[in-house]
Amino acid sequence: MSLKTEWVHFEQNGAKHRIYTSRMERAKTPLPVVIVIQEIWGTDAHILDLTDRFAKAGYLAVAPDLYAVDGKRTESMTEERIEQVKAFLEALPPPAWHDPVAREAAMEQQPEKAREELRATYADVFANLKRLPQLLEKLQATMTFLEGYDLSKGQKVASTGYCIGGALSLLLASSDPRLAGAVVYYGHLLNKEQIATIQCPVVGFFGELDGKINAHLPEFARSMQEAGKSFSYEVYEGAHHAFFNDTRGAYHVGASRDAWEKTLAFFNQVLV
Structure with a gap:
């Protein structure tokens, strides 16, 4: 497989940003977009590898560097x-x-x-x-950039996020009506006021042993249903927080395999 990957710099509202982009080199563009939102560790090797995996599935995959300040790291x-x-x-x-x-x-x-x-x-x-509000602003700037970007112009955009990125994926769904779908992997969940402004389908993936996050899951699911929002989720037996990260001890191959298949199926529904 031949991937075209690069770091793209752009300016939005006077601020400079940078995003990692990946797509199949021979794919005709523009392409529907998957925004891959980092864990607490930033756009590290795992997140870039994951972005490439979504590109191999046929999308323009982008990973915003939320820790960049004016386009570079401190x-x-x-x-x-x-x-x-x-x-x-x-x-x-x-x-x-x-x-x-x-x-x-x-x-x-x-x-x-x-x-x-x-x-x-x-x-x-x-x-x-x-600093979630400030990080969310960078994701919203990315959404605006993608609207006019030659490789994504006119195409739908969805997001997937992991840990802190999972929370941000939900916040983006709550704050930006341009988003076509949102995936949350073991991220902090939203309250009723934030749920009320979600306008796209949401799916979630959680580990059974991630008690801190899961304590809020029943209430979140109930509030989503009461608000008439689309939400489905899986809780994987024996899986911890960060079960999808194959560079960490919490990696759970069975949960990851199932979550990956369901994530791709969801994007095929909301983006294509």
Whole structure:
């Protein structure tokens, strides 16, 4: 298979943005679009690989770099620095990820320069959990760019997101009527006021062992039904949060296989 991939820079409302784009080189354009919304780790190798997978399925797949500021990363948020934090956390027992005392004790074992870099990047990465409105603005700018982009002009656009990206996929569905469909993988769910403004079908995929997210799933499903919104979902037995990420210990092949098939079927319904 021959893919055409590139980073595209554009300006919208005075701000510069960059997105990773991927499509089959021989596909006639314009093409319907899948926006692939990053995990907390940004547009890392896993997200770019996933974007390529959607391109191989026949779409123009784009992954906005939500951590770029005026089209580039700041020093503490470069891909290399984020990879260092990922490697540090992966070496810890899972409970220590969200235990500040255990995490700080592990950081104290690092050389001074590495320790200070880890602290700065960790803080900047996870601060994005409280910056969803700003990240959403970048997705909306991407939607506007795609309307006039030669490779997607006149075509439908749908989104899929993972973890923080799952929450953003839902927020995009709630805030942008141009979206044709939204997929959420184990992302935080919306309240009734946000649900009321959703205008496209939504599907979701969750792991049985992801208790924090799943605690809100029954209420979300009920509110979607009461509001007359289209929502279907799967909860996979034995699967954890981030079960779809094949670079992490939580990867669950059976859940991922089924979710992938259902995601492609959904996009075939709403985009083609």
